[in-house]
Amino acid sequence: MLDVQKIIEDVTQVYGKSRTALMPILQAVVKERNYLEDKEMIAVAKALDLSPAEVFGTASFYTFLDTVPRGKYCIRVCKTISCHMAGKDEIIKALEDTLRIKVGETTVDKQFTLMTANCLGWCHKGPVMLINDEVYPELTPQRAIEIVNGYRRENAG
Amino acid sequence: MNKFSVNLTINDIPVTVPEGTTILEAAKKLDFRIPTLCYHEDLCVAGNCRVCVVEQVGAKALVAACATPVAEGMCIHTNSATVRTARKTIIQLLLSEHNADCTKCYKNGNCELQNLAHEYRVGEHVFIDLINERRLTIDDLSPSIIKDDSKCIRCQRCVRTCHDIQGVSALAVAYKGDHQKISTFLDHPLVEVVCTNCGQCINRCPVGALVEKTNIEEVWDAINDPTKHVVVQTAPAVRVAIGEELGYDPGERLTGKMVTALRRLGFNSVLDTDFTADLTILEEGTELLTRLKKVLVDKDETVALPMTTSCSPGWVKFIEHTFPEFLPNVSTCKSPQQMFGALAKTYYATKKGLKAQDVCVVSIMPCTAKKYEANRPEMRSSGYKDVDYVLTTRELGTMIKQAGINFRNLEESHYDSLMGDSTGAGVIFGATGGVMEAALRTVYEIVTGREVPFKNLNILPVRGIEGVREATIKIEGCQPEWGFLEGVEVSCAVAHSLANAKKLMEAVKAGLVNYHFIEIMACPGGCLGGGGQPIPTSAEIRNKRSQAIYNEDAGLPLRKSHDNPEVKILYEEFLGAPNSHKAHTLLHTHYTPRKRY
DSSP states (O other), X not given: OOOHHHHHHHHHHHHOSSGGGHHHXXXXXXXXXXXXXXXXXXXXXHHHTOOHHHHHHHHHHSTTSOOSOOOSEEEEEEOSHHHHHTTHHHHHHHHHHHHTOOTTOBXXXXXXXXXXXXXXXXXXXXXXXXXXXXXXXXXXXXXHHHHHHHHHHHHHO | OOOOEEEEEETTEEEEEETTOBHHHHHHHTTOOOXXXXXXXXXXXXXXXXTTEEEETTOSSOEETTTOBOOTTOEEESSOHHHHHHHHHHHHHHHHTSOOOGGGOTTTTSOHHHHHHHHTTOOSOOSOOOHHHHXXXXXXXXXXXXXXXXXXXXXXXXXXXXXXXXXXOOOEEESOGGGOEEEOGGGOOGGXXXXXXXXXXXXXXXXXXXXXXXXXXXXXXXXXXXXXXXXEEEOTTTTTTHHHHTTOOTTOOOHHHHHHHHHHHTOSEEEEHHHHHHHHHHHHHHHHXXXXXXXXXXXXXXXXXXXXXXXXXXXXXXXXXXXXXGGGGBOOBOOHHHHHHHHIIIIIHHHHTOOGGGEEEEEEESOSHHHHHHTSTTOOTTSSOSSOEEEEHHHHHHHHHHTTOOGGGOOOOXXXXXXXXXXXXXXXXXXXXXXXXXXXXXXXHHHHSSOOSSGGGOOGGGOSSOSEEEEEEEOOSOOGGGGGGTTOEEEEEEEESHHHXXXXXXXXXXXXOOOSEEEEESSTTSGGGOTTSOSOOOHHHHHHHHHHHHHHHHTOSOOSGGGOHHHHHHIIIIIOSTTOHHHHHHHBOOOOOOOOO
């Protein structure tokens, strides 16, 4: 269970109870659970004397601060031009097939969310995807499926 | 600290201004108007719309006049070919993302983007229309405000208004790039969030993205319904601002002409909210004295002080969201609008031999939150919806124009009788500090039997434009029954705009200040700067309306609420005494704690 009050306490001890603490708190929440729940944004707003609309505004600006439920593993396939040229569409197709979801969706067991991302800075080793904070370069469709299966096994075991 | 003078030329004309002046302000001094959209004199600089770009000789790119301070030796051109081309392109780009269906738009004819499109003769849209791509929606669930994102140009005036002036931030900038929009928390409709319905965003929106929810058609229908007896009440701040909708300069007092116009529109009876403003003073003044007695004499710890006013529905909703622990401090008095509605369908109806269900009450208010207030479930103490329809000053202006009335040539006339009488104390409700002043005029006299010790009854310390003002009045020479107040210094505070209200309430909460009575108005300047008032509103315009209100007060023969003859009759024949059981049933209410988003 994610304890947002504890995160707020820890972060505000470093940054104070000002707006400066907003991003570190949101990042800390997302690090633990991949997305922000409504009640967490309200709690953060209250702690920092901001309006929840401002917290939502900030969160919605950043692609990596999601405000809708995400799976335990967020897969982000780079969609920018180098990875596109290197075959990102086949990677996405393979992932969609193995996960049986479309881009933007989450698996029924809430384990995987499939998304695309703008340039991840690995143009020389595309196509590339991120799973949470891990980078997986030089993908082939087969390799992408193996990586996902690795996560599945880790989860089962 | 002395400011340095800066010399520059604008369109080859030399000008000297203090340092820190922006190019926009310097140009204004030379009577060069530079077009603006995101700039608003009440707000901090944003510099995001770019429509005010000017050419600075030697600079690599055009600069935003609203956001660039002058520098020594600057040469500025506000209307060069480069500037004109750039501005036209900027306007065209804005239009490509704007739902430019002008003839269907509520703001048609009063839209800053439409004016610029006209001024620059933009002609055919040269960029691809992106408006359908963005699939933006309309939020029309609020009884006060319609938010149409397809009209929004993202200038963020509303965001700055809601944050800087009101301290509410119901609206914030969300998402980014081509997805950027002005959003509430999680895109909830305005009715479900902390929005106070104050309408200050409407007052500053340059386009039709934020407008009031209009009730003009319903009111015409009621007027045309022969089974209805339609009563209209006008708030104090309307009479000093309606002129701006009809081509007058700000600050014109048009009470008499407005009354005639309302009669010509077909209302059966033209009455005055100032009447119930006077009544509010008697109810609220008595409530204050009762609270003081309970605290000072009975040592009753359940009674909350300071008592705050409750006339401003924006303030009431704000405190319900933000300081629910202070709800016992809010006066239980309904606002004058709602007192009027409750009496119109009981006292007035009986006196006139009408059935309550046949009386339709219309209010003309400087306020959009009044539309919300009239819809509150608590506001049905007559057994019916006490106030049926609320129109803003702007909507009344529209109706007068629709009716083809030549306002300037109208004769002046008086309000009808029974709930049409008022005093100067009722009139000043329209300005910040006015309720406080009116209350002090009456309370002091009840307690001491003498008039307030201020020249001509003008309690100047509570007037003015500072965000928070304080005053104390020492009570001396009490009447015997008020002996417990002898020597007490009644300590008062006045705040206007919710950001100031928030500061004041935080000081009260922290125990830094001790007051007996606090007046709070949600809008800057009080009701005269309300969200339903003519657009534009600026500090100068608010000042002129304020002067008009105080002049109206000074010119009236009766200036103390307790002298209102019709209020006296109301108590004698109907209510009994202030805060009587009947008064409580009809004229008082309760409040609801609300969530904080």
